[in-house]
Amino acid sequence: MDPPNTAQDIVRCGLCETPVPAMCCDICHINLCKACVGEHLSDDSREHKVVPFHKRGSTINYPKCQKHPPKTCEVHCKHCNIPICASCFSSGDHDQHKKIDILKILTEKKELIEKDLQELQKLIRPKFQQAASEIPAQKAGVKQHSLKLTAALNKQGEALHKEINSLIQRKQSEIEAMDEQHLAAITTQEDVINKALHEIKQVILDLQKLLDSDDVCLVSEYTSRNEEFRSLPAQFQVTLPTFSPQDINREQLYQQLGSLSQLLITYPLIDEAARTTEEHGGLKKTPGAVSSPPARPFSDKPRILTDIQTEYHGGFNQLYNVSCLSDEEIWTSGLNEIMKLYNLKGELLKSVQTKSGNKPWATAVTRSGGLVYADYYDRSINLVSGTQTQRLITLRGWRPWGLCSTSSGDLLVIMYSDDGKQTKVVRYSGSTEKQTIQWDDQVVVVSAAGKLRFRYTGPPPSTPGESFSPRGITTDSLANILTSDWYNHCIHIIDQDGHFLRFLHNCGLQGPWGLCVDSKDNIFVAENNTGKVKKIMYYK
Numbered sequence: 399m400d401p402p403n404t405a406q407d408i409v410r411c412g413l414c415e416t417p418v419p420a421m422c423c424d425i426c427h428i429n430l431c432k433a434c435v436g437e438h439l440s441d442d443s444r445e446h447k448v449v450p451f452h453k454r455g456s457t458i459n460y461p462k463c464q465k466h467p468p469k470t471c472e473v474h475c476k477h478c479n480i481p482i483c484a485s486c487f488s489s490g491d492h493d494q495h496k497k498i499d500i501l502k503i504l505t506e507k508k509e510l511i512e513k514d515l516q517e518l519q520k521l522i523r524p525k526f527q528q529a530a531s532e533i534p535a536q537k538a539g540v541k542q543h544s545l546k547l548t549a550a551l552n553k554q555g556e557a558l559h560k561e562i563n564s565l566i567q568r569k570q571s572e573i574e575a576m577d578e579q580h581l582a583a584i585t586t587q588e589d590v591i592n593k594a595l596h597e598i599k600q601v602i603l604d605l606q607k608l609l610d611s612d613d614v615c616l617v618s619e620y621t622s623r624n625e626e627f628r629s630l631p632a633q634f635q636v637t638l639p640t641f642s643p644q645d646i647n648r649e650q651l652y653q654q655l656g657s658l659s660q661l662l663i664t665y666p667l668i669d670e671a672a673r674t675t676e677e678h679g680g681l682k683k684t685p686g687a688v689s690s691p692p693a694r695p696f697s698d699k700p701r702i703l704t705d706i707q708t709e710y711h712g713g714f715n716q717l718y719n720v721s722c723l724s725d726e727e728i729w730t731s732g733l734n735e736i737m738k739l740y741n742l743k744g745e746l747l748k749s750v751q752t753k754s755g756n757k758p759w760a761t762a763v764t765r766s767g768g769l770v771y772a773d774y775y776d777r778s779i780n781l782v783s784g785t786q787t788q789r790l791i792t793l794r795g796w797r798p799w800g801l802c803s804t805s806s807g808d809l810l811v812i813m814y815s816d817d818g819k820q821t822k823v824v825r826y827s828g829s830t831e832k833q834t835i836q837w838d839d840q841v842v843v844v845s846a847a848g849k850l851r852f853r854y855t856g857p858p859p860s861t862p863g864e865s866f867s868p869r870g871i872t873t874d875s876l877a878n879i880l881t882s883d884w885y886n887h888c889i890h891i892i893d894q895d896g897h898f899l900r901f902l903h904n905c906g907l908q909g910p911w912g913l914c915v916d917s918k919d920n921i922f923v924a925e926n927n928t929g930k931v932k933k934i935m936y937y938k
Contacts, residue, residue, distance in 0.1 A: 413437060422454035423447065460500065474498045547658070554656050569641075576639055583634050590631040598627055648857070649901045694876060696891075700905045700936040703920060706744040708732075710929035719761045719870075719912040720924040720931050721769070728914070728922055728931060729769055731758045737771060737782075742933070753780060753787045762801040762809070770809065772798035779811060779826075790829050796822075808832065843879065843896065852896035854881075866890075870913035870924070880921060882910035889913070889923065891936075902936055 411419040412428040419429040423438060424447045430438055439446055460470035463483035471481030477495035486492060601623055608617055710717035710732040717732040723739065727747065731737040735755050739748040750769070752758055758771035769782040770790070779791040779798055793813060799821075800812035809826045822836035823844075835844055843851045856866035867885035874880065877894040880902075888903035889910055902921075909927030916922065916933075923932045 420451055421448050422451050424449050424454060425459065472500050474500050474503050551656070558655065573639070580636065583636070587631070587634060594627065594631060601627075649903065652900075695938045696900055697936055697938050700902050700934050702905055702932050703935055704742050704931075704933035706740055706742070706931040706933075708740060708744075708929050708931060709738065709746070715929070716926050717911070717924045717929045717931070718926060719758070720914055720922050721761045721763045721912075722914045722916050722922060723763050723767060723769075725916045725918065725920075729761055729763060730924065730931060731761050731771065732929075733757055737761060737769065740931070750782050750787070753789070754778075759798060760801040760812075762803040764803045764809075765805070765807050770801055770803065772801050772811070774798060779809070791826060843894075854879075854890075854892055854896055857890065857898035857901075869911045869926075872913040872915050872921070874915045874919045874921075876919075880913055880915070882913050882923065884909050884911055884926060889921070902934065905932075905934055907932070 408417050409419065409429060410417055411431040411434055413434040414431060416431040416433070419431045419434075421430040421432060421435055422428070423430060425445055426438070428438070429451065430448065435448055439448065460472055461481045463469045463471050463481070463486060466483050466485040469483040469485060471483045471486075473482050473487060474480070475482050475486075475492045475495050475497055478492065481500060482492060482497070487497075605620075608620055611617060706728075708717055708730050709715075710730070715733055717730060719729075719731045721729045723729055727739060727741050729737060729739050735752045735757055737750045737752070737758055738746055739750075741747055752771065752773060754773055754776045756773050756775045759774040760772040762770045764770055764781070771780055771782070772778075773780060774797050777793040777797055778789050779793075779801070781788045781790050790809075791811070795816055796813040797816065798811050798813050802810040802812075804810060804825075807827070811824050811826060812821065813824065814821055820836070822834055824831055825833040825835075842853050865885050867883055868881045868890075869884045870882040872880050878899065879892050879894065881890050881892075882888075883890055886903075887907045887909065888901045889907070890901060891899045893899055907923060908925050910923045911926040912924035914922050919937055921934050921936060923934060925932065
């Protein structure tokens with residue numbers, strides 16, 4: 399490090415840079431040597447007050463009056479909370495108001511400043527410095543704890559591998575035992591056949607001798623044994639063993655690996671002056687105590703609460719979409735132009751036909767209870783309210799694919815370009831476009847500002863291009879994201895940061911497509927294969 403330039407630390411005249419100036423202008427806050435005082439005072443565009451250098455800062459810089467410039471204010475009106483000059487005082491505007499000498503305010507404020515300075519220097523800054531000094535240790539602690547968790551996980555993994563190897567060896571022993579049994583049966587069969595071959599060989603030799611013999615008595619005594627040998631010895635029947643591998647249940651295997659408790663970070667009460675309401679990822683952080691969402695355990699076996707057979711039944715009348723009008727009523731739509739409202743008893747309450755006669759590509763329910771549907775073929779977004787259908791939006795160069803009605807009342811429209819090479823999400827307020835979010839054709843999660851947060855391609859060890867086949871998507875009150883996997887007949891649940899939590903698969907789903915969640919976090923699933931809507935409880 400270079401030594402400090404002590405020459406630059408010397409106080410100098412602000413005009414000629416003469417070292418150690420003797421004077422100072424308390425109004426302009428400039429240091430002056432005696433030779434430059436006159437030049438400085440010659441600037442009559444503003445007031446000056448030159449004092450000896452050692453008395454700098456002793457001059458009171460009274461504020462200028464806003465109503466009567468250039469007069470200065472030496473009194474503060476407490477009622478109006480403004481400084482006032484002598485003209486303001488004599489005008490009578492402040493006769494009934496309490497007035498305080500500005501010097502008193504200055505003294506009080508300086509006392510407060512001194513007190514705050516002492517507190518900052520002696521208490522607050524050391525406390526923050528101490529907290530800052532502990533951060534590296536806290537970060538190191540995170541790594542150390544992570545290593546402990548990883549070691550425990552690896553140990554459990556080794557135990558599972560050992561158990562699996564033991565089970566495989568057990569099956570191998572069973573195979574070897576069956577091999578021995580099978581070979582023993584074949585050997586026994588071999589012995590019987592070899593014995594018969596030996597006898598047949600001897601009979602052949604005897605017959606050849608008889609043919610060469612002229613002994614009438616010996617030949618006449620011959621008795622044929624061919625009938626005895628015409629049939630092979632009794633053959634045993636065998637059914638070879640087969641191995642039928644069971645489908646690997648990732649969820650059960652994941653649970654058997656062990657449970658990992660959730661990280662819970664709880665923050666203290668936020669200072670009242672700094673309290674705000676923030677919306678992030680579907681969660682609202684409200685003033686007061688702020689903490690991570692409370693852990694809510696998943697049910698070991700999801701329960702089907704309601705199983706509604708709609709009038710869609712597969713083939714050319716498939717079910718695609720389901721939207722909650724309430725906890726008791728759901729809108730459905732599929733591969734025809736009719737949208738149908740059902741209650742939980744499976745009773746059809748209402749049917750609505752699209753205005754164009756095209757099938758609705760996607761549906762959503764607005765905050766006010768209206769039904770919105772996307773017409774892919776005529777590029778429109780339409781609102782059904784009561785008996786009226788109103789066209790809200792007409793797209794140009796794009797076709798609507800999916801819909802979402804937000805809690806703020808905005809409408810999110812997923813759309814494809816006419817050439818099929820681009821996708822984007824556009825936020826509308828009524829029919830007014832407010833925001834465009836454009837990424838790619840993968841399952842991506844973005845912030846409200848449209849910035850990419852993460853991509854989801856399936857749970858580990860899945861990789862892009864495997865069988866993950868997402869169709870519908872929704873979120874619940876804990877900001878968990880649920881997406882239907884049509885090909886694998888299950889639903890993936892991930893958290894708001896993209897971490898896989900679990901599958902919903904052990905409840906008989908068949909081709910799940912559309913999804914929606916009611917106010918109690920029960921999920922409604924539209925089954926494309928069966929035309930059923932299933933209401934499933936997946937939390938305890």
